[in-house]
Amino acid sequence: MNNSAFSQSLLDKLGPEAVITTPADIAPWLSDFRGMYKGQAQAVVRPNTTDDVATCIALCADARVPVVPRGGNTGLCGGATPDTRSDNVILSLDRMHAIRSIDTIGNTLVAEAGCILGNLRRAAADVHRLLPLSLAAEDSCQLGGNLSTNAGGVNVVRYGMTRELVLGLEAVLPNGEIFHGLHTLRKDNTGYDLKQLLIGAEGTLGVITAAALRLYSRNDVRVIVLAAVDSPQQALHLFELLFERSGPRMQAFEFFTAECVDMVLAQTDGLRQPFADRHPGYVLIELADTVDEASLRTLVETVIGEALERELCADAAVSESIAQVNSMWRLREEISEAQRADGPHLKHDVSLPIASIPAFMASVGERIVKQQEGIRQIVFGHFGDGNLHYNLSRPLGAPRDFFAEHGARLTAEVLDEVMRYGGSISAEHGIGQLKREYFSRYKDPLDIRLMREIRKCFDPHGIMNPGKIF
Amino acid sequence: MNNSAFSQSLLDKLGPEAVITTPADIAPWLSDFRGMYKGQAQAVVRPNTTDDVATCIALCADARVPVVPRGGNTGLCGGATPDTRSDNVILSLDRMHAIRSIDTIGNTLVAEAGCILGNLRRAAADVHRLLPLSLAAEDSCQLGGNLSTNAGGVNVVRYGMTRELVLGLEAVLPNGEIFHGLHTLRKDNTGYDLKQLLIGAEGTLGVITAAALRLYSRNDVRVIVLAAVDSPQQALHLFELLFERSGPRMQAFEFFTAECVDMVLAQTDGLRQPFADRHPGYVLIELADTVDEASLRTLVETVIGEALERELCADAAVSESIAQVNSMWRLREEISEAQRADGPHLKHDVSLPIASIPAFMASVGERIVKQQEGIRQIVFGHFGDGNLHYNLSRPLGAPRDFFAEHGARLTAEVLDEVMRYGGSISAEHGIGQLKREYFSRYKDPLDIRLMREIRKCFDPHGIMNPGKIF
Numbered sequence: 034m035n036n037s038a039f040s041q042s043l044l045d046k047l048g049p050e051a052v053i054t055t056p057a058d059i060a061p062w063l064s065d066f067r068g069m070y071k072g073q074a075q076a077v078v079r080p081n082t083t084d085d086v087a088t089c090i091a092l093c094a095d096a097r098v099p100v101v102p103r104g105g106n107t108g109l110c111g112g113a114t115p116d117t118r119s120d121n122v123i124l125s126l127d128r129m130h131a132i133r134s135i136d137t138i139g140n141t142l143v144a145e146a147g148c149i150l151g152n153l154r155r156a157a158a159d160v161h162r163l164l165p166l167s168l169a170a171e172d173s174c175q176l177g178g179n180l181s182t183n184a185g186g187v188n189v190v191r192y193g194m195t196r197e198l199v200l201g202l203e204a205v206l207p208n209g210e211i212f213h214g215l216h217t218l219r220k221d222n223t224g225y226d227l228k229q230l231l232i233g234a235e236g237t238l239g240v241i242t243a244a245a246l247r248l249y250s251r252n253d254v255r256v257i258v259l260a261a262v263d264s265p266q267q268a269l270h271l272f273e274l275l276f277e278r279s280g281p282r283m284q285a286f287e288f289f290t291a292e293c294v295d296m297v298l299a300q301t302d303g304l305r306q307p308f309a310d311r312h313p314g315y316v317l318i319e320l321a322d323t324v325d326e327a328s329l330r331t332l333v334e335t336v337i338g339e340a341l342e343r344e345l346c347a348d349a350a351v352s353e354s355i356a357q358v359n360s361m362w363r364l365r366e367e368i369s370e371a372q373r374a375d376g377p378h379l380k381h382d383v384s385l386p387i388a389s390i391p392a393f394m395a396s397v398g399e400r401i402v403k404q405q406e407g408i409r410q411i412v413f414g415h416f417g418d419g420n421l422h423y424n425l426s427r428p429l430g431a432p433r434d435f436f437a438e439h440g441a442r443l444t445a446e447v448l449d450e451v452m453r454y455g456g457s458i459s460a461e462h463g464i465g466q467l468k469r470e471y472f473s474r475y476k477d478p479l480d481i482r483l484m485r486e487i488r489k490c491f492d493p494h495g496i497m498n499p500g501k502i503f
Numbered sequence: 504m505n506n507s508a509f510s511q512s513l514l515d516k517l518g519p520e521a522v523i524t525t526p527a528d529i530a531p532w533l534s535d536f537r538g539m540y541k542g543q544a545q546a547v548v549r550p551n552t553t554d555d556v557a558t559c560i561a562l563c564a565d566a567r568v569p570v571v572p573r574g575g576n577t578g579l580c581g582g583a584t585p586d587t588r589s590d591n592v593i594l595s596l597d598r599m600h601a602i603r604s605i606d607t608i609g610n611t612l613v614a615e616a617g618c619i620l621g622n623l624r625r626a627a628a629d630v631h632r633l634l635p636l637s638l639a640a641e642d643s644c645q646l647g648g649n650l651s652t653n654a655g656g657v658n659v660v661r662y663g664m665t666r667e668l669v670l671g672l673e674a675v676l677p678n679g680e681i682f683h684g685l686h687t688l689r690k691d692n693t694g695y696d697l698k699q700l701l702i703g704a705e706g707t708l709g710v711i712t713a714a715a716l717r718l719y720s721r722n723d724v725r726v727i728v729l730a731a732v733d734s735p736q737q738a739l740h741l742f743e744l745l746f747e748r749s750g751p752r753m754q755a756f757e758f759f760t761a762e763c764v765d766m767v768l769a770q771t772d773g774l775r776q777p778f779a780d781r782h783p784g785y786v787l788i789e790l791a792d793t794v795d796e797a798s799l800r801t802l803v804e805t806v807i808g809e810a811l812e813r814e815l816c817a818d819a820a821v822s823e824s825i826a827q828v829n830s831m832w833r834l835r836e837e838i839s840e841a842q843r844a845d846g847p848h849l850k851h852d853v854s855l856p857i858a859s860i861p862a863f864m865a866s867v868g869e870r871i872v873k874q875q876e877g878i879r880q881i882v883f884g885h886f887g888d889g890n891l892h893y894n895l896s897r898p899l900g901a902p903r904d905f906f907a908e909h910g911a912r913l914t915a916e917v918l919d920e921v922m923r924y925g926g927s928i929s930a931e932h933g934i935g936q937l938k939r940e941y942f943s944r945y946k947d948p949l950d951i952r953l954m955r956e957i958r959k960c961f962d963p964h965g966i967m968n969p970g971k972i973f
Contacts, residue, residue, distance in 0.1 A: 138743050139857040139889065161747060183692050194690060197667060206949075213947055219888040220664060220854045221927035222653050222703055223934060223946055224972055225954050229699035233692055250750035273608050277631060280720035280793035281751035323750035328798050384690045387609040418689040419609065457691035464693060476693055477683055479676075484695050486960040490953070502694055 034096050036075040036120050042096075043076055043122070046088050051128075053077040062123050065114045066106050070466055072115030074101070074123045081128040083203060083211060083242045090240065091209025093122055099499050100124050100207075102236035104178025105149065107170035109380065110465025112182065112235045116500045124240060126177050132156055133243065140248040141200060141217040146177030146241050153246075162248040165192035165284075169366065180241050183233035185461030187319075190417035191284040192249065194461070195232065201245035202228040207238070207492035217245045230487065235463055236498040238491040252284070252321035256333045257352040259361045260340070261312035265391040268316050271345040272387070272417055275318060278336045282329065285319035286417030293368045293413045296426075300371035304363060308348045316346070316416065317365050368413050372426060378411070379436050379443060381423040383451045384460035390419065397423065397450040404446055405439060407431070420460040423447055448475060464502045472503060504566050506545040506590050512566075513546055513592070516558050521598075523547040532593050535584045536576050540936055542585030544571070544593045551598040553673060553681060553712045560710065561679025563592055569969050570594050570677075572706035574648025575619065577640035579850065580935025582652065582705045586970045594710060596647050602626055603713065610718040611670060611687040616647030616711050623716075632718040635662035635754075639836065650711050653703035655931030657789075660887035661754040662719065664931070665702065671715035672698040677708070677962035687715045700957065705933055706968040708961040722754070722791035726803045727822040729831045730810070731782035735861040738786050741815040742857070742887055745788060748806045752799065755789035756887030763838045763883045766896075770841035774833060778818045786816070786886065787835050838883050842896060848881070849906050849913060851893040853921045854930035860889065867893065867920040874916055875909060877901070890930040893917055918945060934972045942973060 034042070040054045053059055054076050064071040075098075080086045093100045102124045103113040115121040126147035133143040137160050144153055151172040157164040166179060168186035178184075180202070184195045192198065201216035214228050231238055262268045268288055275283050291313055298304060307315065322329045330351070337349050352358045372378050385393050394412065401408055407428030414421040425443055427435035436443075448458050452475055464472045473481065481503060491497075504512075510524045523529055524546050534541040545568075550556045563570045572594045573583040585591040596617035603613040607630050614623055621642040627634040636649060638656035648654075650672070654665045662668065671686035684698050701708055732738045738758055745753050761783055768774055777785065792799045800821070807819050822828045842848050855863050864882065871878055877898030884891040895913055897905035906913075918928050922945055934942045943951065951973060961967075 136856070136858055138739055140746065141856075183696075185690055185692075189689065193667070196696070197663070210949055212949060214950070216925065216927070217856045218854050218925075218927050218930075219659065219857075220655055220885075220890045220930040222655075222929050222931055223927055223938075223942060224950065225700055225704055225708075225957060226653075226666070226702070227950060227953055230695055232696070234695055238695075250747055252750065269608055276610065277720055278793060280722065323748060324802065325798070328795070332794065384688050386606070386611075386687045387689075388606055415690075420690045455686065455688075457686070457688050457693055459692050460688075460690040461692055468693075472693060479680055479682060480684070480694065480697060483697055483960070487695060487957065490956040490960060 039096055039098060040076045042092060043078060043089065046092065047078060047080060047085055051078060051080050051085060062103065063115065065108065065111050070111040070114040072121065073117050073119050074115050074121040075119060077123040077125060079125045079128050083205065086124070086126070086205045086240060086242055087209050087211050089124060090205050090207065093496055094208050094494060097494050097496060098122055099496050101498055102177070102181070102240045104175035104181070105170065105173045107174040108178060108182060108465060109462045110467040112463055112465030112501050113178065114466065126242065127175065129242065135160055136217065137162060139217055141245050142248055143215065143217065143243065143245045144176055145243045146175060146180070148176045150174050150176060150179055157248050158251065161251050163251045164246060165249055166195055166198060169369065176244060177241050180232055180244055181234060181236050182463040185415065185418070185420065187285045187287065187415065189415060190286050191281060196229070198246045199228065199232055199244055200247055202231055202241055203243040204231050204239045204241045207497045212239065215243055215245055233463070235465060235501050237488055237501055239497065250323045252323055254324065254326045254329050255319065255321040255358065256329055257358045257361045258318040258333060258337055258349055259307055260316045260318065260346040260349040261308050262314045262316055263347050264313060265394050267345060268314060268416060269388065269391060271316060271340055274340055274345055275336060279320055279332060282320040282322050283318065284321050285317065287317040287365050287414070288314060288416035289365055289368060289413035290314050292409060293411055294364060296375055296411060297364060297367045297371045300374040301367050304360065304367070307350070307364060312347055317361060365413070368411065372411050372424060375426055377427065377433050377436055379425040379440050381444065381447045382460050382462040383423055383447065383456055383458060384418065384420045385451065385454050385456040387419040389454045390416065390421065393450060393454045393456070397447055400446045400450060401425070401443065404443060466501060469503065509566055509568060509590070510546045512562060513548060513559065516562065517548060517550060517555055521548060521550050521555060532573065533585065535578065535581050540581040540584040542591065543587050543589050544585050544591040545589060547593040547595060549595045549598050553675065556594070556596070556675045556710060556712055557679050557681050559594060560675050560677065563966055564678050564964065567964050567966060568592055569966050571968055572647070572651070572710045574645035574651070575640065575643045577644040578648060578652060578935060579932045580937040582933055582935030582971050583648065584936065596712065597645065599712065605630055606687065607632060609687055611715050612718055613685060613687065613713065613715045614646055615713045616645060616650070618646045620644050620646060620649055627718050628721065631721050633721045634716060635719055636665055636668060639839065646714060647711050650702055650714055651704060651706050652933040655885065655888070655890065657757065657885065658754045659885060660756050661751060666699070668716045669698065669702055669714055670717055672701055672711055673713040674701050674709045674711045677967045682709065685713055685715055703933070705935060705971050707958055707971055709967065720793045722793055724794065724796045724799050725789065725791045725828065726799055727828045727831045728788040728803060728807055728819055729777055730786045730788065730816040730819040731778050732784045732786055733817050734783060735864050737815060738784060738886060739858065739861060741786060741810055744810055744815055745806060749790055749802060752790040752792050753788065754791050755787065757787040757835050757884070758784060758886035759835055759838060759883035760784050762879060763881055764834060766845055766881060767834060767837045767841045770844040771837050774830065774837070777820070777834060782817050787831060835883070838881065842881050842894060845896055847897065847903055847906055849895040849910050851914065851917045852930050852932040853893055853917065853926055853928060854888065854890045855921065855924050855926040857889040859924045860886065860891065863920060863924045863926070867917055870916045870920060871895070871913065874913060878913070936971060939973065
């Protein structure tokens with residue numbers, strides 16, 4: 034069937050509200066938000082029911098037409114951008130944004146995949162519950178994308194990745210069948226846990242249409258500590274102390290270097306050096322609890338007092354107001370934007386066994402500098418999860434296309450070192466198109482073989498998001 | 504190859520310390536601890552390295568000999584008991600009981616599958632950490648069995664199932680290849696999360712040889728509440744209040760009926776009615792924290808005071824001493840043993856959406872009584888996870904073999920009702936042999952088909968724990 038006949042069959046079955054076929058209207062759907070990838074498609078389909086998703090995929094399966102699922106288009110690896118085949122169908126679930134139920138006894142939220150994450154967080158808060166998944170893009174990313182990339186974010190140290198929040202899934206498989214796994218059960222040991230395959234599969238095993246998520250108690254009492262550290266090693270010991278003493282209250286433990294702060298201050302108005310002295314590194318710790326601000330504050334002040342006395346940090350400030358909480362967080366949150374404003378750069382989203390972060394940072398730093406003098410290492414991340422955004426900005430004065438020539442070589446330096454320390458080349462961003470080559474280079478061949486076989490089980494004709502991951 | 508030639512090849516490759524072939528020595532390995540199932544085997548293999556496990560399985564794969572993995576033999580569904588084929592090889596990892604590492608910065612414990620769970624808990628406690636998996640059999644069950652059945656236990660309401668504790672796995676696949684997934688990373692989004700398939704697979708996809716587990720902060724401060732409730736509905740509202748107020752401190756929320764207490768008091772010395780009046784139901788709540796007993800106690804007393812005032816419970820006692828903690832827990836923990844002492848009975852380990860427990864209990868109770876007057880319903884469980892042990896004891900005066908005639912019919916009543924409420928027929932015990940028939944009756948055919956295909960990918964010759972799950 035040619036493209037126009039196939040597009041017509043989509044229109045016939047799903048109606049004009051659900052199918053876009055005009056090239057001008059398709060155009061905005063063809064690239065990722067950073068503009069790194071651009072592909073082609075014959076149609077964009079925007080169904081508003083699970084049955085219509087199934088109808089669309091069944092048609093595509095019959096005609097062997099590739100399906101490229103797309104969420105809020107906030108991904109960093111091109112996982113939701115079509116390749117250059119002209120017959121691609123982009124499948125967006127943005128019209129499926131119903132919250133099907135919220136249960137404050139079972140503490141579950143059942144929502145459709147097109148829901149904006151921030152809306153779900155607010156819906157939970159409205160009934161005095163917490164949906165703990167929180168990330169920079171939360172007001173534009175969609176739940177389906179969060180699930181398909183197993184999104185991380187700032188509270189993983191306490192609540193785990195997206196995977197840990199999922200109790201059940203509804204999905205359409207690559208042959209158009211509906212997987213009815215939308216349970217809200219906390220315990221269900223009846224065979225293999227199939228939903229786990231769909232989480233983090235980047236749309237290669239089917240399209241998630243809805244999920245049942247765990248909710249937690251709301252933590253309205255919150256205290257932030259900003260601490261200065263002389264070294265990553267010192268940050269480790271501070272982490273250890275906080276973990277022991279504050280137990281489950283610690284919900285973020287972020288790290289960034291002096292170079293990150295310099296870049297933020299250079300690119301952002303209204304912020305200033307956090308301490309009188311400039312320190313090699315900084316740690317931002319967020320603690321939160323359901324009740325009793327005074328006890329939380331006493332606990333934090335006692336622990337930080339001990340940390341200063343035992344020289345587990347060089348300086349520290351405890352937030353006294355919401356304004357302080359916000360300005361402390363801004364120092365951390367503005368890093369990505371400041372680096373973008375500074376110009377082209379290279380992102381590495383890696384993870385490591387936490388205890389090996391200092392040795393890793395020392396050795397990779399040495400390798401990078403040996404390769405390229407003057408390169409600026411902008412290192413920050415979710416230290417408490419072992420997750421570093423080990424980013425590089427070009428040497429001052431280097432041309433804007435610096436990384437076109439040097440990027441691959443520098444990335445190899447970083448990732449080789451990650452593997453030497455038993456780390457992961459993609460902590461929370463996934464593989465998509467961007468890291469496909471690295472995936473095949475670094476992942477155990479046995480794992481890749483098993484993944485290929487599983488993918489073939491689910492999708493014998495290879496129509497689901499072809500070219501992504503592997 | 505006949506059995507004796509094959510057993511000889513195992514002996515030749517693995518040595519006499521690792522291979523048992525004498526029928527008298529094999530005999531104790533052929534049944535489950537309750538004596539419900541009994542099978543046959545030509546040999547028991549007890550390797551002490553992962554390479555030897557791989558050698559054993561590769562030999563079995565080549566000769567198409569079935570492999571039956573066995574942990575501490577504490578399972579309740581016959582999942583580790585061989586069938587009646589004479590060529591079965593039982594594979595026990597009890598000699599692989601090394602703790603490979605404990606890391607108090609990354610908060611991970613890497614241990615071999617033959618480790619006794621209780622020993623791992625003590626090893627974690629020794630370095631001021633908590634391994635939160637806790638269950639009645641913890642001093643005899645093995646980690647490999649816990650992983651393969653995705654064990655639950657009493658602290659799931661706070662820490663999740665075994666699955667939630669696993670960061671990495673090492674396993675031998677059904678062709679003898681070693682799966683090297685023993686990472687300690689908190690974040691790793693590089694393709695499908697293959698280890699999730701092995702967790703809860705009851706040894707059908709390979710043999711887990713070691714795991715990397717999450718550790719938590721130690722909660723040395725602990726307060727128990729025993730509350731009397733007029734109905735399961737009241738227990739629900741009490742749960743809701745505790746969840747909101749105590750946040751992550753609540754680590755157990757157990758429920759049992761007056762009939763459970765009667766049975767415990769009839770069969771056990773040294774315990775007495777917990778309150779002056781007999782109440783229809785009881786709830787045992789455990790709260791724990793890292794620090795500050797006084798604050799935890801104040802919090803609990805305030806919340807329980809409010810619960811009494813709002814009539815969310817009929818009576819309540821807060822533990823004042825370790826002795827009280829222990830005697831409160833004993834009331835709950837002795838139920839299984841009391842029911843065993845009372846005579847033959849029928850176990851149902853089911854789960855439900857938490858909010859539907861009261862309606863479920865009312866309707867299934869009515870069905871059961873209609874089917875069989877005088878039947879004793881011994882209902883208890885991990886209410887905060889929606890997990891009920893909906894057990895039945897025979898009518899007073901009924902013959903010991905009562906359930907041989909009536910068991911299947913009564914089980915069908917319970918499980919039909921579980922499905923009607925969107926529950927699970929096996930919350931935490933798994934399927935094994937015991938629930939195979941119910942699995943095929945109640946599980947979605949699409950799920951079963953996908954599981955069959957995945958099993959075939961991993962184990963094309965069907966040698967791993969045949970006859971288990973499906």
